[in-house]
Structures are given as C-alpha cells and as structure tokens.
Amino acid sequence: MTADEQRAHLDEAVSLSDLFRKVAAARGSAPALRDAGRTLSYRELDLLTDRLAARMIAEGVRPGDRVGLLLQRSAEIQISILAVMKAGAAYVPLDPSYPAERLRYLVRDAEIGLVVGDAEHVAAKGLTDVRVIAPRDDGAPTPPLPHIELDGGELAYVIYTSGSTGAPKGCMVTHTSVLELVRGVASVVDLTSEDRVAMFLPFIFDGSVLQFWLSIAAGGLAVVVPLPVAQSMPDFLELISRETVTLVIQVPTTLRALAHAHEEAGRPRLALRYILVGGESVELDVVSAFLERCPGTPPEVVNIYGPTEATCVATCRVLTREDFDGPVRSPIGTALPHLLVEVRDEAMEPVPDGEVGELVIAGSGVAVGYLGRPELTAERFVVLDTPDGPLRYYRTGDLARRFPDGSFEYLGRNDQQVKVRGIRVELGEVETFLRAHEMVRDAGATVVDTAAGAQFLVACVVLTDQAPEKPEKVLRQHMLASLPPFMVPDRYQFLPELPSTDSGKLDRRALRDLATPRRAPRP
Known part of the structure; x- marks a missing residue:
C-alpha cells in the first residue's frame, strides 16, 4: 500500500x-x-x-x-x-x-x-x-x-x-473523533505498511485506541503483547527486538523501566522508529539518556497529551535536544489540526501567553459526553464564546501555560484528579470506598513520589475505636473487592485526624506531606 x-x-x-x-x-x-x-x-x-x-x-x-x-x-x-x-x-x-x-x-x-x-x-x-x-x-x-x-x-x-x-x-x-485522532497523529508520526505496532496498552485505556488504529491506517502489523510480557520490561524488550517492533506507546513510568531494561541488556539495537509517551508529565532526563545510549539511529520520541474526553491525544511534540536542555519541564507541544486548545482562567476567559490557566479543548475530537450523566456532562463540556461564535469545549482540569509559538507546557492538575503511573484516578472515588468500611471514621488519599522516581497511591485513614489489630490487610481486601487494582492504595497510613485548612476542608498539601516518607538523618 x-x-x-x-x-x-x-x-x-x-x-x-x-x-x-x-x-x-x-x-x-x-x-x-x-x-x-x-x-x-x-x-x-x-x-x-x-x-x-x-x-x-x-x-x-x-x-x-x-x-x-x-x-x-x-x-x-x-x-x-x-x-x-x-x-x-x-x-x-x-x-x-x-x-x-x-x-x-x-x-x-x-x-x-x-x-x-x-x-x-x-x-x-x-x-x-x-x-x-x-x-x-x-x-x-x-x-x-x-x-x-x-x-x-x-x-x-x-x-x-x-x-x-x-x-x-x-x-x-x-x-x-477517532478518525480525526488518527489523521492528526499521522501528520506527525509517518507510519508505512512496513511498520509494526506493539499492542502494549490495555484496552480499558484510551491509548489502546490510538495504537490499534494507527497500525490499521498504515496497513501495518499490530503485535499483541501478552500480559506477563507487558508486566516484565526485560520480556517486553525481548518482544520488541524479536518482532522488530517500530512503534510503542508508553507512560513515563514504563518508559523509564524500558530504558533500564535496555541498559541492563547491553543496549541492543532495536527497530524502533517512534516512541509515543503520555499519560503523565514526561521525564526528559530519562528520554535524553535513553536516546543517547541507543545504538544506530535512535527513535523519535513524541510527547503526547490529551484526556479521554478529547479522544486520547490533543497536543504532541517531537522531543529534541532543545527540550532536554531547556527550562520547560513538561513540553506537550501544539494542538493537533482538528482541535482548538486554549488556556482560560476560572471565569473561562482567555489568559495571555505565559500565564497559567486551565486547558480547554474544542473541535471534532471532543467526546459526546458522559453516558447517562447530563449534569456532569454539562459541567465539564461547556459552550464558550469565541470570535468565530459559540464553541463547545471540554474543561480538562489541567493547568498549563501557552507560549507565543502556540506550544504548551503542562503544569499538573487543578482538582482532586491525579495520575497514578499514567492512569487517571479521582481521589474522591478512592476516599468514598475507604469511608464505606465500618472501621473507617475518615479518610483521605494522595499520591507520593519517591526519590527514585517511583509513584505510590497512599491512603491516610482515621480509624474507629473498633478497628482490628491489622487494619491495613482488612482495608486492602475491602478495596480490592470494590475497585480495579490500579485504584487500590499501595500504602496505608493511620492518623489520629486528617489535616484541615482554615475553612475546614481537607488540606491536601499537608496530607501529601504526612504521607511522604522521610529519610532518616545520616549518623
């Protein structure tokens, strides 16, 4: 073809x-x-x-x-x-x-x-x-x-x-919306019928949509990654090599593990032409080191950004040495051709270039809405005035700033939604299920990052007087019975009370500080 x-x-x-x-x-x-x-x-x-x-x-x-x-x-x-x-x-x-x-x-x-x-x-x-x-x-x-x-x-x-x-x-x-997604990404990622795309991402996440339809649109070969292989980066590296895979999509956490496996394996030559990385803030140092150590022609690494509600990808940027050496920590590039991406303030008014605001997205990639949730749909999908007339936007809840060249820097969330190893999690949902247990008086959830770059979902829990001796095991079993594994806290910390702000709300910054392990001072 x-x-x-x-x-x-x-x-x-x-x-x-x-x-x-x-x-x-x-x-x-x-x-x-x-x-x-x-x-x-x-x-x-x-x-x-x-x-x-x-x-x-x-x-x-x-x-x-x-x-x-x-x-x-x-x-x-x-x-x-x-x-x-x-x-x-x-x-x-x-x-x-x-x-x-x-x-x-x-x-x-x-x-x-x-x-x-x-x-x-x-x-x-x-x-x-x-x-x-x-x-x-x-x-x-x-x-x-x-x-x-x-x-x-x-x-x-x-x-x-x-x-x-x-x-x-x-x-x-x-x-x-999916066709527009593939057309937009295909303008950046030039695949041919000779390319082979790894089906690495699980199909419950929207990135799986991109990896499959990019392969189909190119007339290429989609290579299924078995679950045990996806859970072992050395095995995944071996599959990439054996199947001469040319494109993979990774979150920064798995890309870091893949880079480590590549180093441990002696830096084998790979057929990779593209690595698309998204789901959370890109780790520029990891990408830079990986590319420097790749034998032969290194792959292009494309940083992609976009929520499920904008059909997986809204902006992208091919990372270069300028990005690795520059001051922008998470460059997410410019909008795909079928989308309009803007930064607006709390009143949904546009903000000048360089100022921080909420990313909003309009265009043919914006989802229909939430099934059976008209109120939530109306809250997150809003119609805003523009010079060209009213447009329907999705409010991402993500903070960013726009540069004069039209590119964006991602700056994190402005609400209780977090990314845990690249997967979007509402802390409120985790907390709801924690509080549902009879031995829990109150609970808060947070995400902490270790010095080594690992990421953990931590539950901070206030117990009732009737709590058993080993509450962590009981709570973990309770959460596993109700939630997908990626939403079950990795760690549990028990507190006499949760920190609160002057207005009586949960102080999430203080909660994160309490949940972050402290290194013992050197003797």
Missing part, C-alpha cells in the same frame, strides 16, 4: 469499519495481527470479524447498542472490536481483573445486553443477566453480514474513567 493510498483511505473513510475494509482490500494477504504464534492477514481478519459481527446480529445486537468485551489480552480483543463496529454497535471494555461488583455496575450503567467472552468466566463474575457470545469461531454456518451504513456520528466505544462521586463514568466517543 503506497503512502498516497494510505492517505486516501484515511481521508475518505467515514467510519472505522469503513477504514478497515478499505485497508483490508488493499493489503489482502499482508499480515495484520500477530498474537504469539498466530498471524492473521488482513483478508483473514476481515472474514473472521465479518463472521463474528454476523453472530452478534443473530444474537440481537442492533446499530447503536453497546456490547461488553470481557477478554484477556489476546488477538480476540482486536477481532471483537472490529466485529462490534461492523455490527454498528459500540464496545465497552470490561477488564477481567475488575471485581465482580464493579463489572456488574458497568454492565448496568451501559445497558449492555451482550458480552463477548468465555461463558464460564462471565458467569463467575456474576453477570447473569446478559447474553454471552464466544469470540472464537466454531466454524458453524453463520448468516451473511448485512450491510450497515454508518456516517461517523455513531458511538465507537464507551470507556469508563474514575469518578469523583464514587461511581465510574462512561465517556462516549464517536467514529469521527
């Missing part, structure tokens, strides 16, 4: 399933998806996903429905995503590691009637009110897949993020 064909397919596609069909027709027998010893060509992937989509429709799935995917890391995730879209529906990722209570909430909230997964596993999670379809084809005859016309305004997926009220919220994103 030539570069001109690639651009034409991406420009002409009106939906993600339309894009895939165009690429599959052009690529035919070329490899599309690899999972361990199994490689599917574009033609095979097209036929498999047609059959699964037809089975979904036979089970009652209709355009506009939401289909749950309860799947382990494997090619079945990408196969199921494509099939759901071919059926005209939207997929909802359901992580098998989630507690049963949380999975049941997601299924109810998203009004999911069909789940793709293993029937026994689905039942074991207590999802008894849904139909179940296996992702693997048993070879039985299936009805032909009817033609389903999409215009791009339909939902492609609903991804749930942490919610400050104790309940996760589903962010609704359309086909058009």
